[in-house]
Amino acid sequence: MRKGVQRLFSEVAKTYELVNHVLTFGLDMVWRRKAAREAAKAGGNLWLDVCSGTGEMALKLSRLADERVKIISVDFSDSMLTRGLKTRTIHQLSWVMADAVHLPFPDDSFDLVTISFATRNININREILMAHFKEFRRVLKPGGCFINLETSQPSVKTIKKLFHLYIKLAVKPLGYFISGSKAGYAYLSYTIPRFYSAKELASLLLESGFKKVDHHPLFLGVSAIHTARK
Numbered sequence: 001m002r003k004g005v006q007r008l009f010s011e012v013a014k015t016y017e018l019v020n021h022v023l024t025f026g027l028d029m030v031w032r033r034k035a036a037r038e039a040a041k042a043g044g045n046l047w048l049d050v051c052s053g054t055g056e057m058a059l060k061l062s063r064l065a066d067e068r069v070k071i072i073s074v075d076f077s078d079s080m081l082t083r084g085l086k087t088r089t090i091h092q093l094s095w096v097m098a099d100a101v102h103l104p105f106p107d108d109s110f111d112l113v114t115i116s117f118a119t120r121n122i123n124i125n126r127e128i129l130m131a132h133f134k135e136f137r138r139v140l141k142p143g144g145c146f147i148n149l150e151t152s153q154p155s156v157k158t159i160k161k162l163f164h165l166y167i168k169l170a171v172k173p174l175g176y177f178i179s180g181s182k183a184g185y186a187y188l189s190y191t192i193p194r195f196y197s198a199k200e201l202a203s204l205l206l207e208s209g210f211k212k213v214d215h216h217p218l219f220l221g222v223s224a225i226h227t228a229r230k
């Protein structure tokens with residue numbers, strides 16, 4: 001599965017950002033900015049963006065961070081990281097190739113850990129997702145902040161149905177048309193309707209050991225920002 005996900009992202013790396021902007025009508029950028037603003041409240045001087053891809057979230061974070069803050073972007077896809085490195089040279093930002101479930105950092109290292117639009121990818125099953133959450137918690141300093149931005153499930157039934165219909169009808173053909181990757185966008189349209197609701201995800205975070213878990217719906221609940229503390 002890990003290899004499969006890596007292969008998918010090497011197929012879509014070149015057009016990854018463009019497809020997201022088209023499919024969400026640009027809302028993905030607004031949501032990342034909102035999550036980054038929430039994240040930047042963590043303060044401190046060492047921030048980690050896991051499953052960072054091409055570094056869009058890390059870039060948003062760097063714009064809000066003061067000079068002393070170092071940001072590390074971790075991803076296991078060579079193609080996504082290379083794409084990020086090509087387009088983003090920010091002196092505060094370092095890029096590390098690693099698996100998010102075995103982060104190459106000591107316990108209690110970071111003031112902030114963020115993840116955006118990748119929690120579905122690490123949700124191979126419930127246990128594996130929990131193992132990732134525990135790993136993010138391990139590298140956070142006590143009191144450190146975790147921010148999770150991900151698609152979610154609208155609580156109003158009709159809106160949920162319309163959202164799922166949009167995913168079914170638009171994501172595969174549009175994603176394929178722009179990126180040339182059939183598998184990449186079949187995977188996206190499969191995982192979105194099956195992902196947890198915001199409440200369920202909050203329970204998993206609590207079960208993983210996080211405290212003060214909270215969530216905010218975005219655009220009628222099609223996405224959500226979860227905040228949690230170690």
Ligand SMILES: C[S@@+](CC[C@H](N)C(=O)[O-])C[C@H]1O[C@@H](n2cnc3c(N)ncnc32)[C@H](O)[C@@H]1O
Pocket residue numbers: 005006009050051052053054055056057074075076077080098099100101115116117118121122
């Ligand atoms: C949908 S992209 C999200 C990228 C970025 N965070 C954003 O907001 O656009 C998911 C990323 O997670 C990475 N990824 C998935 N599973 C991973 C894992 N176990 N360890 C490290 N990176 C992983 C993929 O390589 C891909 O770059």
